[in-house]
Amino acid sequence: MKGNAIVGQSGGPTSVINASLAGVFQACQMRGAEHVYGMLHGIQGLLDRKVCDLSERLSSFLDIELLKRTPSSFLGSCRYKLPAPEEDEAVYEKLFGILKDLNIQWFFYIGGNDSMDTICKLSQYGARIGSPIRFMGVPKTIDNDLMLTDHTPGYGSAAKYIGVVMKEIIRDATVYGTNFVTIVEIMGRNAGWLTAAAALARGEDCEGVDLICLPELPFHTDRFLAKVERMQKERASIVIAVSEGVKLPDGRFVCELSDDHRTVDAFGHINLNGTARYLSNLVAKNLPTRTRPVELSILQRCGAHLSSRTDITEAFQVGGAAAKAAFEGETGKMVALYRISNDPYQCTTKLVDIKDVANLEKKVPTTWINDAKTDMLPEFLAYARPLIQAELTPIYINGLTQHIVEG
Amino acid sequence: MKGNAIVGQSGGPTSVINASLAGVFQACQMRGAEHVYGMLHGIQGLLDRKVCDLSERLSSFLDIELLKRTPSSFLGSCRYKLPAPEEDEAVYEKLFGILKDLNIQWFFYIGGNDSMDTICKLSQYGARIGSPIRFMGVPKTIDNDLMLTDHTPGYGSAAKYIGVVMKEIIRDATVYGTNFVTIVEIMGRNAGWLTAAAALARGEDCEGVDLICLPELPFHTDRFLAKVERMQKERASIVIAVSEGVKLPDGRFVCELSDDHRTVDAFGHINLNGTARYLSNLVAKNLPTRTRPVELSILQRCGAHLSSRTDITEAFQVGGAAAKAAFEGETGKMVALYRISNDPYQCTTKLVDIKDVANLEKKVPTTWINDAKTDMLPEFLAYARPLIQAELTPIYINGLTQHIVEG
Numbered sequence: 034m035k036g037n038a039i040v041g042q043s044g045g046p047t048s049v050i051n052a053s054l055a056g057v058f059q060a061c062q063m064r065g066a067e068h069v070y071g072m073l074h075g076i077q078g079l080l081d082r083k084v085c086d087l088s089e090r091l092s093s094f095l096d097i098e099l100l101k102r103t104p105s106s107f108l109g110s111c112r113y114k115l116p117a118p119e120e121d122e123a124v125y126e127k128l129f130g131i132l133k134d135l136n137i138q139w140f141f142y143i144g145g146n147d148s149m150d151t152i153c154k155l156s157q158y159g160a161r162i163g164s165p166i167r168f169m170g171v172p173k174t175i176d177n178d179l180m181l182t183d184h185t186p187g188y189g190s191a192a193k194y195i196g197v198v199m200k201e202i203i204r205d206a207t208v209y210g211t212n213f214v215t216i217v218e219i220m221g222r223n224a225g226w227l228t229a230a231a232a233l234a235r236g237e238d239c240e241g242v243d244l245i246c247l248p249e250l251p252f253h254t255d256r257f258l259a260k261v262e263r264m265q266k267e268r269a270s271i272v273i274a275v276s277e278g279v280k281l282p283d284g285r286f287v288c289e290l291s292d293d294h295r296t297v298d299a300f301g302h303i304n305l306n307g308t309a310r311y312l313s314n315l316v317a318k319n320l321p322t323r324t325r326p327v328e329l330s331i332l333q334r335c336g337a338h339l340s341s342r343t344d345i346t347e348a349f350q351v352g353g354a355a356a357k358a359a360f361e362g363e364t365g366k367m368v369a370l371y372r373i374s375n376d377p378y379q380c381t382t383k384l385v386d387i388k389d390v391a392n393l394e395k396k397v398p399t400t401w402i403n404d405a406k407t408d409m410l411p412e413f414l415a416y417a418r419p420l421i422q423a424e425l426t427p428i429y430i431n432g433l434t435q436h437i438v439e440g
Numbered sequence: 441m442k443g444n445a446i447v448g449q450s451g452g453p454t455s456v457i458n459a460s461l462a463g464v465f466q467a468c469q470m471r472g473a474e475h476v477y478g479m480l481h482g483i484q485g486l487l488d489r490k491v492c493d494l495s496e497r498l499s500s501f502l503d504i505e506l507l508k509r510t511p512s513s514f515l516g517s518c519r520y521k522l523p524a525p526e527e528d529e530a531v532y533e534k535l536f537g538i539l540k541d542l543n544i545q546w547f548f549y550i551g552g553n554d555s556m557d558t559i560c561k562l563s564q565y566g567a568r569i570g571s572p573i574r575f576m577g578v579p580k581t582i583d584n585d586l587m588l589t590d591h592t593p594g595y596g597s598a599a600k601y602i603g604v605v606m607k608e609i610i611r612d613a614t615v616y617g618t619n620f621v622t623i624v625e626i627m628g629r630n631a632g633w634l635t636a637a638a639a640l641a642r643g644e645d646c647e648g649v650d651l652i653c654l655p656e657l658p659f660h661t662d663r664f665l666a667k668v669e670r671m672q673k674e675r676a677s678i679v680i681a682v683s684e685g686v687k688l689p690d691g692r693f694v695c696e697l698s699d700d701h702r703t704v705d706a707f708g709h710i711n712l713n714g715t716a717r718y719l720s721n722l723v724a725k726n727l728p729t730r731t732r733p734v735e736l737s738i739l740q741r742c743g744a745h746l747s748s749r750t751d752i753t754e755a756f757q758v759g760g761a762a763a764k765a766a767f768e769g770e771t772g773k774m775v776a777l778y779r780i781s782n783d784p785y786q787c788t789t790k791l792v793d794i795k796d797v798a799n800l801e802k803k804v805p806t807t808w809i810n811d812a813k814t815d816m817l818p819e820f821l822a823y824a825r826p827l828i829q830a831e832l833t834p835i836y837i838n839g840l841t842q843h844i845v846e847g
Contacts, residue, residue, distance in 0.1 A: 105608075112616070433557045438611075
């Protein structure tokens, strides 16, 4: 069986998407792919024939180790949604032409929902035209919102980042012993998996966050203020984890209440943001306390210096499992993580039909939230805690963590 | 020589202020202090007789190791400025009465400018009334703005944090290959030491930040826009490090230009903030690019998981040196760091007169900024690079960094 493999990365960065790239690359090499190509900036770059030969870029064990520790997408990314074949067949003809020129037998795409949609369409079109190319999806997203997989590579490291920094923020916030409300805004527009991870901070050495607000539940500003007021009677420093995506009962995002939420750029893009800032101002105006908004911002997805080794290992594994499946003839599938047990934590991979994954979202079960709607229940902690275990020590050179960069 | 020591922490948190506490505590114990007391919430807590016996809280080597890894102030902090003795002698009479009750011989205060003012006033008052108590200042501030010391404990870890996360942010920002301007807001209202640390990110594996804006130079919004436009013709992703304290030529803070900068809380406190957000909106309105503001916020001062070992070691050393000096009879002094050489880096401690330190600010020499006013010169890198070297591995338990908490 002769031929080449190609792999692309798509969607938003994570700390471990490059570990999946390493997994695909090494498994394809071992299984005898002549070349393993990388698409530069995903399917969009491929359409412009922007590819590299990965074996030229990744030529040593150190390169692979650095790749596992480098956040964001080594190959670059895109947010390109393939049109349906019936809308624009020319795109497919062009893509399959390029793949034929490159003698591609195995095609891998690492990403979230949109990327799985791409794999779904390509595999269906390929089947229709009788293409021999095997198309495999490799899951990736900090948001943990993919269906049919126990969790997604990327989530564990983001959750570990959130747990570690929430503990540090809580220490910082208590220092003066005076009334203080710190509101920390966490990513996840529709699914609250990342915000829920703030619950991991509580332990013998940490009082934990006082209130967790997920987008899975409607947000009532009056009840929120009442809760904060009540809590602050018992404790001066209150730390709140709030999803950027919390919505009012009428469906508007909370951040839409602020005066300046609509930042329109030169392209006319509207960015919704400022939930923590809005709530921080709201509390400051209504209660006798100082407040501070903190946005974890992009560091929660690119803070590779705090990766979970469990996450890195699984990200590598799903890459390898995708290669194994493709070489064994599977196509139109995504590699999913399947949890066997929580304690001891055991997790393996399985294949799921890509069309059952694409374009669907998995949310936090509301049965994992306590009755007072302030905190996560032990069920969530039992689910999330294994995913943040162990570390992959960063490689420090001259005082800073070392990465590998393309080109 | 019998008697007790007392130590307090004051001002804003750092990642290593507790290493100085460990240094004072261990040196006082070794030198024969009967008790080493901690003031809870600094001099303000002491006035309410809120003290603890540190040997009860720190009873093992593991406690000390955890203390070195715990950010913020283990003993709590305050922002209390002692009145001048001629304004309110009663405060001094009360304080010295409490110190006498506790049989204090040695008094240590770990902090920045305001804390050194406290030591200055207490030592002068003590001398006037013939008190035998020795008063010593231990420097601490992420801002690196204390006079007469080569640098301040706390700065190296904050600079390391900034260097590491700027590298991660740069990787994240380049992922789509499209026009993108990321503006990162860094602490330091009057001195640009922390913002300058963004220059450390550049290296073989990182293109570095494209523009650094320090508060030491006036900020011209028109020139800023022109620079960004020019730079973006050569590179799609531009990453800018800007001090929260940049000021217009007329003296107003840049953030005062934004509509919502004045957040007034229930106490009437006004918070200036939003420099990155304002500039990000400004760029988006004027140039054909997407933009994103990122505030490093409090994590740059409490991100103890990224501490510099050089910084932790020096923080511990200045604590120990303060104890040594006090036990040898010195008073009214601060321990300063004195650099012998850059390469190999050698640094020792010396004593400086507290009245030469208190209430003064050290700024970044403008001769360390390039002519184009976009970047730091090698002189700054030679100064800052040694301070971020080496790591103190965090102690991870159950996936998260472990701390020690008071009480």
